[in-house]
Amino acid sequence: MNKWEAKFGFFWYNDDELFKFSQEDFDEKAKKIADSGINIVMTFSCTHFRWTFHRYWDRILRCLEMTVKACHKHGIKVVEHHSSHLTFNPQNQEHWDYTERILHARGSSLASWEGLAETINDEIVENGKPASSFRQVDGRTGEYAWSNYNGYCMCFNNPDYREAYFKYLERVYQTGVDGIMTDDVQYFAQGHACACKHCQRLFKEDTGYELPGPGKEWEAFYGDYNNPVYIAWERFRRKSTERFQRGVNKHFKSLGLDLLRPNYVSAALNHNPTGYCFDMAADLWDWIFQENCFSTIIRVSWPSWYVESLHRYALAQRNHVPSMSLFYPDREDSYYFVWALAGSWGQMLTVTPEGYDLSSIEKKYRTFEKKYNHVYTDQQKIAPVAIMFSLDNAYYVKAQKHTGEIYTWAQGMYLSNIPVDMVFDQDPVEKLNEYSMIILPSLVMLDENQITRLRTYVEQGGRLFITGLPGIKS
Numbered sequence: 411m412n413k414w415e416a417k418f419g420f421f422w423y424n425d426d427e428l429f430k431f432s433q434e435d436f437d438e439k440a441k442k443i444a445d446s447g448i449n450i451v452m453t454f455s456c457t458h459f460r461w462t463f464h465r466y467w468d469r470i471l472r473c474l475e476m477t478v479k480a481c482h483k484h485g486i487k488v489v490e491h492h493s494s495h496l497t498f499n500p501q502n503q504e505h506w507d508y509t510e511r512i513l514h515a516r517g518s519s520l521a522s523w524e525g526l527a528e529t530i531n532d533e534i535v536e537n538g539k540p541a542s543s544f545r546q547v548d549g550r551t552g553e554y555a556w557s558n559y560n561g562y563c564m565c566f567n568n569p570d571y572r573e574a575y576f577k578y579l580e581r582v583y584q585t586g587v588d589g590i591m592t593d594d595v596q597y598f599a600q601g602h603a604c605a606c607k608h609c610q611r612l613f614k615e616d617t618g619y620e621l622p623g624p625g626k627e628w629e630a631f632y633g634d635y636n637n638p639v640y641i642a643w644e645r646f647r648r649k650s651t652e653r654f655q656r657g658v659n660k661h662f663k664s665l666g667l668d669l670l671r672p673n674y675v676s677a678a679l680n681h682n683p684t685g686y687c688f689d690m691a692a693d694l695w696d697w698i699f700q701e702n703c704f705s706t707i708i709r710v711s712w713p714s715w716y717v718e719s720l721h722r723y724a725l726a727q728r729n730h731v732p733s734m735s736l737f738y739p740d741r742e743d744s745y746y747f748v749w750a751l752a753g754s755w756g757q758m759l760t761v762t763p764e765g766y767d768l769s770s771i772e773k774k775y776r777t778f779e780k781k782y783n784h785v786y787t788d789q790q791k792i793a794p795v796a797i798m799f800s801l802d803n804a805y806y807v808k809a810q811k812h813t814g815e816i817y818t819w820a821q822g823m824y825l826s827n828i829p830v831d832m833v834f835d836q837d838p839v840e841k842l843n844e845y846s847m848i849i850l851p852s853l854v855m856l857d858e859n860q861i862t863r864l865r866t867y868v869e870q871g872g873r874l875f876i877t878g879l880p881g882i883k884s
Contacts, residue, residue: 411450411487413696413732414787417776418672418760419448420767421477421488424456424517428473436480444484446769447776451481452491452591452672454762456518459561460492460578461541464534466523467578475585482586489589489670490582494575495544495564496557496594499531505560515764536574544571547606548599549632552624555599563598566654567608576661583662589670589696592658595651601683602632609650616649617642635808644806647685655691672697674736678721679813681805689725689801698726699734699757702748712751717820719755721799723791724832732788734758742771749775756789793829796845800835802855807883815851815877835860842867852878 421443427436443451457463457470478488500506509530513519520527534541544564546555557563564571579590597603605628610621619639622631634640662669673695675688692698700722702715719735726733733756737748740763752759761768779786797819803812823830833842835853842848842863850864861881868874 414758415783416450416697416732416758417448417779418697418734418758419443419446419451419769419772420454420760420762421451421481422454422517422762422766423473423477424765425519425522426517427477428455428457428469429522431473431476433476433479436476437483440477440480440484440486443481443767443769444486446772447780448769448772449485450487450489450588450670452489452760453477454491454516456513456516456522456765458491458493458516458593459496459498459559461495461534461564462497462530462561463523463526464536464541465525465529467581471581471585474582474587478586487588487670488586489591489672490585490587491591491593493594494592495566495571496559497561497563498559499561501560508560517765537570537577539570539574541571541574544568544574545606546597546599546603547609548624549602549605549621549628550599550624552605555597555603557598563594563596563603565597565604565606565608566595567604567612567650568606569608572654572657576657579658579661580665583665583667583669587669589672590658590662591671591673592655595654596684596686597647597651598684602628604647604650609646612650613643613646616646619643633808635806641806644685648687648690648805651685652687652690655687655694659694670696672699672734674699674701674734676701676703677718678725679718679799679804679816681810681813692725692729695729695731697732697734697758698722698729699736699760701736703738713821713824714817716755716824717817719757720797720820720830720832723756724799724834728834728837732758734760737761738763739768745771745775753786756791758786791829791831793831794846795823795828795849796831796833796842796847797849797851798833798835798853800853800855802835803853807855810854811852811878812854819849819851837863839863839866839870842872843870845872847873847875849875850877850880853880854878855883856881857884 463470474490481488498509500509510520546563546565548555554562605621614620619642622628631640671694675686678688700718723733735752735757739745739748739761745761745768749759797816803810820830833848
């Protein structure tokens with residue numbers, strides 16, 4: 411399909427779809443979505459934490475198969491979207507309340523799933539292996555890592571986990587889906603995962619270094635940006651999540667499939683303690699987009715999220731795919747605002763409230779986009795100034811000022827109506843020469859090749875606005 415002609419929406423399958431819908435009901439729902447102008451949907455479900463619902467996989471896959479059949483009938487492509495590894499594991503009343511609250515927001519409850527409350531913390535066995543053996547390990551304690559979602563999480567370097575999950579993906583693909591988004595490919599434990607035996611072995615093979623043990627040894631190690639072993643470990647974590655995402659592609663291609671892979675991240679500019687590889691695997695994504703989290707964007711923080719849009723737009727341009735924004739409006743006036751906002755950022759739009767879709771109000775906006783398709787296709791920025799972003803400076807410099815200065819510069823120019831773009835520290839001179847000025851915000855880490863490119867840019871007539879002390883680290 412022409413990626414610029416994609417009109418994204420969401421297809422939620424929750425209790426009604428999972429327990430009550432007939433094929434005719436799915437057909438009716440798909441028709442309403444198609445009538446609104448949507449031609450590709452990402453699924454979302456109360457079963458997003460898919461491993462928690464392991465004993466119900468057959469039911470979930472039947473629902474997904476009926477969803478695909480209905481959507482294909484009405485010309486809609488389907489991208490299945492679920493968490494690749496997260497689980498709910500409530501240990502106290504606060505955790506139980508949290509789990510119930512999430513399920514309720516997504517049109518479900520613990521009571522909807524016979525036996526779930528009684529078995530939610532029981533051992534899962536998949537492919538003959540206990541799922542507890544798949545879990546990430548917290549380097550501080552040597553115990554299982556705890557996620558931000560009151561549960562455990564699984565390690566992408568664990569070969570048993572990869573085998574079990576890829577077998578599940580094969581069952582997903584058999585439903586006829588057109589694409590896959592394996593969500594939450596991240597390490598948790600507040601940045602201290604993973605120190606499992608598989609990560610220890612691979613880290614030694616990749617770098618020649620050994621990970622420290624838990625306790626005082628780990629405490630001295632963690633966050634020491636002057637220690638080359640710590641920097642190597644931080645890079646290793648991101649390389650591990652990248653390898654996993656590339657493994658997903660390699661796996662479905664080995665099955666003779668060529669699936670769509672949209673992907674999003676909420677924050678790419680700040681230091682990310684989860685080891686997310688969004689930039690490093692950008693060549694895999696068919697649409698590169700950002701998640702603008704909930705209603706605060708609409709009220710107060712949209713200038714901040716504009717800065718993230720600079721990154722997604724620039725990254726998408728480098729990879730010759732569309733950029734997109736995901737918002738969560740819950741009524742038409744907020745939809746109208748984020749529709750206009752995304753368009754002004756040079757991005758496509760997809761929206762969903764928590765638990766349901768907005769297809770009932772989207773038609774007139776999608777009709778407008780179709781009528782003026784030339785305006786919305788591959789928008790090109792006209793910006794004399796660019797801000798340089800560096801993953802190394804954002805992720806591997808202690809107390810870095812790089813990200814904060816990007817936000818300051820970008821928001822200041824945005825609110826002053828000065829067009830601005832983003833460049834990356836690996837961009838060639840030919841790309842830099844598209845701008846009359848480039849801002850270097852506290853790029854303390856630069857290598858000789860980067861310095862040479864910047865020098866050439868200036869010699870060819872470009873101007874640099876430099877803050878901080880550039881290049882004092884390599």
